[in-house]
Amino acid sequence: MARPLRADIDLDALCHNYRLARDLAPTSRSLAVLKADAYGHGLVPCARALEGLAPAFAVACLEEAEALREGGITAPIVLLEGIFSADELARVEALKLGTVVHSDWQVEALLSHRPAEPIPTWVKVDSGMHRLGFAPERAASVWARLSAAPAQACDLHLMSHFATADHADTAYFEHQMRTLNALAETLNAPTCLANSPATLARPESHGAWNRPGVMLYGSDPLEASNSASRELEPVMTLRSQLIAVRDLDEGEPVGYGGRWRAPRPSRIGVVACGYGDGYDRHAIDGTPALVAGRRTTLVGKVSMDMLTVDLTDIPEADIGSEVVLWGRAANGEVLSVDEVARHCDTISYTLLTGVLPRVPRRYHSG
Known part of the structure; x- marks a missing residue:
């Protein structure tokens, strides 16, 4: 696979x-x-x-x-x-x-x-x-x-x-x-x-x-969205899956440098996506993602091939669950690339143009 x-x-x-x-x-x-x-x-x-x-x-x-x-x-x-x-x-x-x-x-x-x-x-x-x-x-x-x-x-x-x-x-x-x-x-x-x-x-x-x-x-390029910009539809969905899930005790660190520590007993998911794919390494703790169509956040630093998300409040999430880094989830929930960009202290242009060639593009219409 x-x-x-x-x-x-x-x-x-x-x-x-x-x-x-x-x-x-x-x-x-x-x-x-x-x-x-x-x-x-x-x-x-x-x-x-x-x-x-x-x-x-x-x-x-x-x-x-x-x-x-x-x-x-x-x-x-x-x-x-x-x-x-x-x-x-x-x-x-x-x-x-x-x-x-x-x-x-x-x-x-x-x-x-x-x-x-x-x-x-x-x-x-x-x-x-x-x-x-x-x-x-x-x-x-x-x-x-x-x-x-x-x-x-x-x-x-x-x-x-x-x-x-x-x-x-x-x-x-x-x-x-x-x-x-x-x-x-x-x-x-x-x-x-x-x-x-x-x-x-x-x-x-x-x-x-x-x-x-x-x-x-x-x-949406506007500093303050208007009725027209709110009609825009996401074209790219950067989509992956959970490849591992683990339980952590309160206080346990995640990722390089242990930047994030579990504030409570936590369930953490590992996602197949990292800065080697073009996802921004500057993403902070709290950067949004969708797991199984539900909003959650990144925890810990982004690695070359993986990143980690908090699954504590999404008990149904498990290995193989869909993860949307930006775009539209299978259930129709949308995560704007502009929102993700703000958490990375950048703009959507850099995220969209930064997706690297090893990430396959799949085109669909109709």
Whole structure:
């Protein structure tokens, strides 16, 4: 029998979350963001599930786009970080990709290239994230140069990224929006601004295109959930089983360093999952888990291949009982990856993308 740990990927939930993003912005089109192996869920299977819904996809780099094309995906694909060297433009053209430009050298490379067909181009503006993009006062000249070039003139978009769209305090988001609205009006430019939190909570940012990312995978990116984010469904369930059960007296330690000691006579379960699988070693005592569909907590430090949970109040749990580290249990109970992430002092993105290759992904729909 194989080790019981697996990541179950619910493709119906993925499609539900995409439809939610689409329906929240009915006058926009939505790029489905598939970077980082579809946030750890599997690049090609997720793209195949969404191809009938999403008009285009977005990835971080050429290698991810190539994997999609090799997997049979024919929909438009945008490179969110653009090219990393001028010689990549030949592959961009051959694979019929769109590309972001955020630096002068990328613009020069694009203008020097002579494609047989126009390359869709997305001009990245730094409206306050201070990561990638042209300063707003320079964006107009870049836009003008690209607009005058036959290879780009027919398919230009203005793109930016919000630093605080997930925050309850909207002041900085509003500052970025003012900058972008003024620029888009001056250039008469179609925009692609809204990431997941802006798609969910900032309708004023919805443009010609939006870019839902982590929300597609069921994670709520908002600092304070709203009615829309509460409709998200978990796509990944990290699921294992109890492989051992033992009884401890009061005061007995569990795990490396004996960080946790039983506060009462306790029943402890050993789960086949550890940091060697990508589960976060920083999980504290009290991190939630579901055993036999009931909530309990981790006790003791996470080991490479195992972790331990408190079964004292779940007498029916025994060897072979289902353990859900995040996602949906067999009885329908849900444990949010966002809740687990908070106990690990991290975010859902790191947990989802951190599930390692030795954990098999199993895809299901219908």
